[in-house]
Amino acid sequence: MGMALIFGVMRIVNFxxxxxxxxxxxxxxxxxxxxxxxxxxxxxxxxxILFVIGYITYMALLRPIRGQVDFMVILxxxxxxxxxxxxxxxxxxxxxxxxxxPLLSKNIRIxxxxxxxxxxxxxxxxxxxxxxxxxxLVTHTMFGRAARAIAQNxxxxxxxxxxxxxxxxxxxxxxxxxxxxxxxxxxxVFYLFPEVGNQFELKSFVMVVLGGMGSIQxxxxxxxxxxxxxxxxxxxWGNEWALAVDFxxxxxxxxxxxxxxxxxxxx
Amino acid sequence: xxxxxxxxxxxxxxxxxxxxxVCFTVTPGQITFIVGPNGAGKTxxxxxxxxxxxxxxxxxxxxxxxxxYLTPDRAAKLGIGRTFQIVKPxxxxxxxxxxxxxxxxxxxxxxxxxQEATKVLRFLQMEKFLQLPARGIGLPMLKRLEIxxxxxxxxxxxxxxxxxxxxxxxxxVKLAMLLKRLPEWGISTIGGIEHVMHVVMKIADRxxxxxxxxxIAEGVPRDVVHRAEVIEAYLGSKYKELAL
Amino acid sequence: MKNRQFIVAGVCFxxxxxxxxxxxxxxxxxxxxxxxxxxxxxxxWNLVGGYAGQLSLGHAAYxxxxxxxxxxxxxxxxxxxxxVILGVVLSVISATxxxxxxxxxxxxxxxxxxxxxxxxxxxxxKNLPNVTGGDVGTQVPLLFAQASIRSFYISSVVLTVLAxxxxxxxxxxxxxxxxxxxxxxQDTALSVGINTARYKxxxxxxxxxxTAIGGALYASLxxxxxxxxxxxMEISTEIAIVAMLxxxxxxxxxxxxxxxxxxxxxxxxxxxxxxxxxxxxxLIVVVVLFLPEGIIGSMANKLRLFKKAPAAAFAVPPxxxxxxxxxxxxxxx
Numbered sequence: 001m002g003m004a005l006i007f008g009v010m011r012i013v014n015f016x017x018x019x020x021x022x023x024x025x026x027x028x029x030x031x032x033x034x035x036x037x038x039x040x041x042x043x044x045x046x047x048x049i050l051f052v053i054g055y056i057t058y059m060a061l062l063r064p065i066r067g068q069v070d071f072m073v074i075l076x077x078x079x080x081x082x083x084x085x086x087x088x089x090x091x092x093x094x095x096x097x098x099x100x101x102p103l104l105s106k107n108i109r110i111x112x113x114x115x116x117x118x119x120x121x122x123x124x125x126x127x128x129x130x131x132x133x134x135x136x137l138v139t140h141t142m143f144g145r146a147a148r149a150i151a152q153n154x155x156x157x158x159x160x161x162x163x164x165x166x167x168x169x170x171x172x173x174x175x176x177x178x179x180x181x182x183x184x185x186x187x188x189v190f191y192l193f194p195e196v197g198n199q200f201e202l203k204s205f206v207m208v209v210l211g212g213m214g215s216i217q218x219x220x221x222x223x224x225x226x227x228x229x230x231x232x233x234x235x236x237w238g239n240e241w242a243l244a245v246d247f248x249x250x251x252x253x254x255x256x257x258x259x260x261x262x263x264x265x266x267x
Numbered sequence: 268x269x270x271x272x273x274x275x276x277x278x279x280x281x282x283x284x285x286x287x288x289v290c291f292t293v294t295p296g297q298i299t300f301i302v303g304p305n306g307a308g309k310t311x312x313x314x315x316x317x318x319x320x321x322x323x324x325x326x327x328x329x330x331x332x333x334x335x336y337l338t339p340d341r342a343a344k345l346g347i348g349r350t351f352q353i354v355k356p357x358x359x360x361x362x363x364x365x366x367x368x369x370x371x372x373x374x375x376x377x378x379x380x381x382q383e384a385t386k387v388l389r390f391l392q393m394e395k396f397l398q399l400p401a402r403g404i405g406l407p408m409l410k411r412l413e414i415x416x417x418x419x420x421x422x423x424x425x426x427x428x429x430x431x432x433x434x435x436x437x438x439x440v441k442l443a444m445l446l447k448r449l450p451e452w453g454i455s456t457i458g459g460i461e462h463v464m465h466v467v468m469k470i471a472d473r474x475x476x477x478x479x480x481x482x483i484a485e486g487v488p489r490d491v492v493h494r495a496e497v498i499e500a501y502l503g504s505k506y507k508e509l510a511l
Numbered sequence: 512m513k514n515r516q517f518i519v520a521g522v523c524f525x526x527x528x529x530x531x532x533x534x535x536x537x538x539x540x541x542x543x544x545x546x547x548x549x550x551x552x553x554x555x556w557n558l559v560g561g562y563a564g565q566l567s568l569g570h571a572a573y574x575x576x577x578x579x580x581x582x583x584x585x586x587x588x589x590x591x592x593x594x595v596i597l598g599v600v601l602s603v604i605s606a607t608x609x610x611x612x613x614x615x616x617x618x619x620x621x622x623x624x625x626x627x628x629x630x631x632x633x634x635x636x637k638n639l640p641n642v643t644g645g646d647v648g649t650q651v652p653l654l655f656a657q658a659s660i661r662s663f664y665i666s667s668v669v670l671t672v673l674a675x676x677x678x679x680x681x682x683x684x685x686x687x688x689x690x691x692x693x694x695x696x697q698d699t700a701l702s703v704g705i706n707t708a709r710y711k712x713x714x715x716x717x718x719x720x721x722t723a724i725g726g727a728l729y730a731s732l733x734x735x736x737x738x739x740x741x742x743x744m745e746i747s748t749e750i751a752i753v754a755m756l757x758x759x760x761x762x763x764x765x766x767x768x769x770x771x772x773x774x775x776x777x778x779x780x781x782x783x784x785x786x787x788x789x790x791x792x793x794l795i796v797v798v799v800l801f802l803p804e805g806i807i808g809s810m811a812n813k814l815r816l817f818k819k820a821p822a823a824a825f826a827v828p829p830x831x832x833x834x835x836x837x838x839x840x841x842x843x844x
Contacts, residue, residue, distance in 0.1 A: 076799040078748060082792025090789070244634035247627040254624050255612045317702065343704030351702070357695035368692050371685045372704040380685070420703055 048177065055173035059165075134174075268331065270295045270424055270456050271316070276325035276335075278315055285311045287480040288325070293424065296450075298457045300467045300488075303477035304501050309460040310352055312477070313426050316458075317342040317349055330423070343372060348422030350413035352429045352460070356401035363388065363397045365412055369419030380419075387415045390452060391445060407438040411445075418452060425449070427459040431466050443469055464492075476500065516762070520675065527668045531661045540660045544732070546773045547667035548725055553753035553765025554674035555721035560751060561759030562678075562687060563714045564694025565614065569625030570722055570750045572609065572632045575742035576602040577723030578730035579636065579643060582651045591652040595727040602723035603716050605632075610715045614708060626744065633742035648737035651730040663732050670728065671766065674721050678762055681717075690714055694760070722750075756798050758805030767806050 057080070269292035278286040285308045293299050301309050314320045316327055318337040327335045329345055337345075348369075357365050366384035367377070374380055388397060391411045396404055401412060410430050417425055427446070431439045443466045449457060461467045467474060467488060474491045476484040478500035484491050491497055527547070534540060552574070560566045580598020585591045605628075613624040636643045643649060655662040681687040689710050692700040697707050730736045749772075757768025772794075779790045802809055 076796055079792040079795025079799065083789050083796065084792075086789035086792065241634070241638055244631050244638070247631045247634070250627045251612060251624060251631070254616060254620060254627075319698075319701075338706075339698075339701035340704045340706045343702055349702055351699070355696050355699045357692055357699065359695060360691060364688065368688055368700070368705070369703045371688060375685050377683060377685060377688070380688075416699075416703060 051173045051177035053176060055169050055176075057176070058169040058172040137174075269293060270330060271458070272326075272328040273312075273316070274326050274328070276312075276315060276322045276327060278311060278320060278323050285480050286315065286322075289477070289480070289482045291475055291482060291485060293456060293458060295456050297472045298446075298459070298470055299473045299475060300459045300461055300471040301475045301477060302461060302464070302467060303483075305462075306479070307477040307500075308480040309477055310428055311480075313349060313428055313458075313460065316426065317347055343420055343422075346421075346423035347426065348417030348420050348424070348454075349426040350410075350417050350428055350430055352432070354406070354409045354413050356409055356412055358400070358402040360401060361398050362393065362401055362404065362408075362412055365401050366415045366419050369416040372420040384415075384419055387418045387452075390418075390448075391415050407434050407442070410434065410442065414446075418449075418454070422454060424456045424458060425454050427457065429460050429462065431461060431463045439463055439466055446470055468492075517679075520763075524668065524672050524675075528665060531664060537660050540664045542773065542777050544660065544664045544667050545777075546769050547664070547671045548729060549749065549753050549773055550766040550769035551667065551670040551674040552722055552725045552750045553757065553769050554671065554678050555718045555725070556750045557754045557759060557761075557765050558678060558681065558690070558714045559711075559718045561754055561761070561764065562681070562690040562694065563711055564690075564760075565711055565715075566622055566751065567613075567625040567715075568622045568744070568747050568751060569609065569627070569629035570718070571742050571744065571746040572605060572625075572629040573602040573719040573722040574726035574729070574746055574750075575629075575632060575636065575738070576605055577726030578651070578736050578741040579649070580723065581654075581727040581730055582649045582736060583643065585652045586649070591654050591731075594652075595654070595724065598727050599720050599723045602719045602726075606715045606719035607712065610712045614711045614715075626747070629742065629744065629747055633738050636738040636742060643738070646737060646739075648735050648740075651734050651736055653734065654728070654731040658734075660732075663728065666728055667725075670721070670724055675762070675766070677717065677721070682762060686710065686713070691760070752795060752798070755805055756794075756802070758807030758809075761805070761807045764805050764807045771806065 271293040273289055273291050276286055276289050277284065289312065301312065303309055311320065315322050316334075317339050318334065318341065319339050321336050325335070326333055329347065332345070334342060334345060334347075343349075357368065360368075363381065363384055366387055367380040370380040370383040370387075374383070385397065388394065391414060393408060393411055393415065396408055401409070404412070410433075414425075414427065414430060417427075430446075431442055434442065446457070446459075447470045459467075459471075471488050474485065474488045475482060476491060476494075476497050478496075483496045483500060484494050530543065531540065534543075552570070556567065556570050577595070577598040580601050581591060581594045584594035584597045589597065609625065609628045613621050613628070616624055637646055639645065640647065654666075681690070689700070689705050692703070692705055693707050693710060700707050726741060730741060733740075753768040753772050754765040755768070756772055757766065758764030775794065776791060798805075
């Protein structure tokens with residue numbers, strides 16, 4: 001469940017448009033990078049690298065097709081994802097990897113019923129801190145305001161002195177960085193293989209839509225809620241039902257409350 | 268019997284009351300124009316009549332029938348044609364095909380639709396543009412395309428939203444004269460929104476003035492234009508003494 | 512569509528049917544089967560995605576329902592061909608449900624919702640082993656007397672002809688015009704009396720039916736299916752790309768798209784072996800960046816060969832809506 005939160009929380013920066021299916025892929029990429037370095041430090045450079053990658057990707061590939069129908073963006077990012085996954089597979093092979101750090105097997109007991117896995121906790125804590133930082137970034141800085149303005153209505157933005165391209169590139173970069181960080185934080189607890197990001201992709205969308213595009217708190221809370229529901233479902237019915245339930249919730253929310261639970265943005 | 272009745276219609280958006288208890292009727296055979304400063308709610312009124320939005324209170328009747336809570340396509344089927352303030356041509360279709368879309372409301376045959384569309388376009392003097400893609404034809408023709416498409420649906424009432432706006436005067440006058448001939452086409456009842464006052468003066472039988480969502484004056488154009496409230500709405504209270 | 516094009520199409524299809532006489536090699540026929548199958552699937556998708564402009568990424572749902580329909584209905588003793596028909600019916604019912612929910616959404620939400628539905632279907636199928644065999648899979652009966660690839664190839668050509676004919680008929684009918692209007696501007700469509708919801712749904716139902724038949728064919732060829740084979744997103748994407756590569760919204764687009772894509776994919780698999788996904792991904796990127804109108808679309812612009820390049824709709828930015836005063840959610844009104 002911590003995983004859901006981490007990823008949900010990290011996913012939200014891209015509130016100008018949500019069609020990026022490949023942030024999970026960034027996570028994978030990063031995971032490979034941090035294989036040598038303790039991930040609890042390693043996630044920082046991972047994040048930075050991914051920020052750069054994200055920024056460049058936006059400028060080179062996404063900006064030219066900004067005007068097009070969103071579907072195209074989805075397709076493009078899916079194509080990109082394929083390229084990255086396959087490249088990674090070529091370079092590193094398709095085997096599973098796992099890292100071993102001392103923290104891995106420590107558990108913390110709360111009460112008599114609940115045993116929490118230490119790595120989860122650490123990851124969760126870091127994620128939470130970063131999420132809060134992100135929240136402040138979005139609400140209290142010029143950058144955050146600019147990004148939100150663009151999300152509301154992209155056309156008059158340039159008239160107000162906002163460099164739309166740069167803000168969006170930055171947003172995308174930050175979002176990518178977030179994904180990268182998520183990847184690094186998840187390294188201790190997940191097996192590593194080229195397609196590891198796939199399971200997160202669609203879930204992250206569900207979280208964003210659930211929480212409402214444009215609302216960081218929303219996405220975070222949605223991530224939390226989703227995580228809980230997932231864990232419970234897994235417990236009783238197994239992992240795949242949990243995923244199915246995710247999607248069902250997604251569909252329900254989309255049909256009943258398209259703005260998400262906390263949403264303030266239109267599509 | 269009035270063709271269109273708007274009775275005590277109100278609509279708010281969040282905190283803003285866009286339309287405030289507006290009442291008026293449109294008689295068959297009349298050309299009625301709605302004027303008012305920007306933001307007065309004119310397009311909202313059109314949207315309410317065509318069920319793009321639903322009124323919070325009040326009712327709207329077409330030929331006696333309650334049309335307040337329909338859908339835009341039902342409104343079109345019942346005989347309300349409309350154009351949009353920002354022209355929305357179907358860019359990748361030809362001019363003819365655009366208008367055929369309207370004609371298809373009354374026929375299922377592509378052949379008949381094409382015939383009807385051609386007739387309409389001829390009336391609007393657009394024969395040269397029939398096969399051109401709607402994308403590249405220039406604003407004056409786009410405005411006429413909007414009208415043509417609405418006309419092809421054979422409406423009882425046509426709502427023209429700022430059809431003359433943005434046109435150079437020569438074009439505006441030409442279009443206005445065409446509009447005056449709409450009754451030949453069987454559409455005697457027209458509702459319009461306009462800013463371009465000389466057009467309104469030329470062709471309107473009746474004028475309704477909206478300001479901040481409220482109806483502040485109605486009557487024959489010549490009279491209404493001189494009323495104190497109207498001048499105040501447009502120019503501010505300083506100029507009230509201009510009223511006769 | 513001009514008569515000249517009909518003749519060209521007719522000739523090509525006739526030739527296609529004669530192919531098995533010349534080519535006996537199973538491997539080639541299998542590739543060609545795939546080409547025509549995806550041409551048909553692409554044409555079916557094109558109705559919803561190309562003409563109506565509703566870009567669905569969940570068509571695997573209908574494909575899978577068709578496949579599993581055949582498998583499961585025949586398991587309980589129903590004649591295979593009747594099972595196919597039942598599969599189609601089931602697929603149409605699914606489409607009704609999916610459409611009812613998804614069509615109310617605009618933009619990326621629509622696509623995401625279709626993805627969600629397809630995924631739910633896939634996951635449910637995987638997790639009901641008693642009914643569907645789950646991950647282990649289920650047997651599929653043979654539709655033809657002989658297990659010969661020839662019969663499958665011919666059926667795929669027939670299916671393509673069917674899809675082609677349906678598309679051609681729609682294209683020149685009121686239905687087709689209405690779909691295109693919906694694609695271009697739903698508000699305008701409404702204002703001329705088009706019940707957008709109804710027409711979108713119909714295009715989806717027809718699309719789903721054809722896709723389901725394709726699914727059943729595909730399943731019967733392999734005689735054994737698992738959920739991840741007929742219901743994954745990869746199938747949905749492949750179907751959509753085939754149509755978009757060739758030219759969404761055009762009559763010949765999906766066919767050309769399928770020819771190019773399937774053959775290219777096969778070549779890549781042989782040459783690049785490990786990297787074929789990479790090339791495939793690169794192809795997608797190239798198409799989106801440089802060929803948003805697809806092959807036919809771009810050609811049509813240059814040569815003015817076909818009547819229009821409606822797929823250009825996907826490259827034109829939507830104008831700002833003047834009706835934006837009120838509150839609009841992701842719902843279309």
